[in-house]
Amino acid sequence: MAVRPVNVLIVDDSAMMRAIIRRTISLTGVEVGLVHEAANGRDALAVLESSPVDALFTDINMPVMNGPDLLRAMAGRDWDHICRVIVSTDGSSARREEVRDLNVRMYVEKPFAPEIIRDVLLEVCDDNAGH
Amino acid sequence: MTMPDIERERMIDAVIRVSERSLYAFAEHVPKAMMPATIDGGWHVASLQFRGPFSGRISMAVPVLLSQQICGAFLGDDVQDEAAVRDLVGEFANMACGAWLTGLEASECFDLTHPEVDAAEQVPSCDLAFVINDLPVMLTMSLNDPAQGEAAS
Secondary structure: OOOOOEEEEEOOOOHHHHHHHHHHHHOOOOOOEEEEOOOOHHHHHHHHHOOOHHHHHHHEOOOOOHHHHHHHOOOOOOOOOOEEEEEOOOOOOOHHHHHHOOOOEEEOHHHOHHHHHHHHHHHHHHHHHOO | OOOOOOHHHHHHHHHHHHHOOOOOEEEEEOOHOOOOOOOOEEEEEEEEEOOOOOOOOOOOOOOEHHHHHHHHHHHHOOOOHHHHHHHHHHHHHHHHHHHHHHHHOOOOEEEEOOOOOEOOOOHHHHHHHEEEEEEEEEEEEEEEEOHHHHHHH
């Protein structure tokens, strides 16, 4: 059975960080479909409303709408299937606790090893194959 | 306030990890005496403050040539985009500071200010020195003295 490519949304106010995550995704070898980008949570919601997304990588601190507020805004919508991943420089247990109840699959600290991103994408591929 | 040696060691590790894992650039810690104050093309200097169980600031000086090289590797040949080049230097400093603080106080939150990136012709001194892709990178760290309320190296 063919597995549908994973569609990704990268949310970070730094264009360079979005490019770094995009480059890392390309190095994982996992077949990826569309890779969308958004500079804040509000722009990310607009992407989610218009495009199918399987995996979301979001920063925490962003202007306009931050990562936790984005995840809260996603709750209750028809997006439960989306794998939510936090990508942050702040790896403290206090910050991890803050987002624990926001349906976050994984918390990735910057700088991250490509293998971590690969494992996330492979999990999402498995989810897609199961549906 | 004097920076303890162990904190410097963690910062060295943080800068090298960020450089190699995120920027795909080989980094090496070198003696400060090897650093030039000036360099062809000048410097980009990213500065940010952090507040939490302790507070302070870091500044990272990156040659414009190096930031353009790394930026070009991610975005193609469009290294004339000054905003993207400055964004890269700011993110480099931000990630290094975040990784350093997480290594020091894994259980506590810190608030980091958005990095400010300025151009500089000269960077006269630093606390830590690196060579990244054969070009010098300098880092200055300072902690606020709780008694005095101001930063000191």
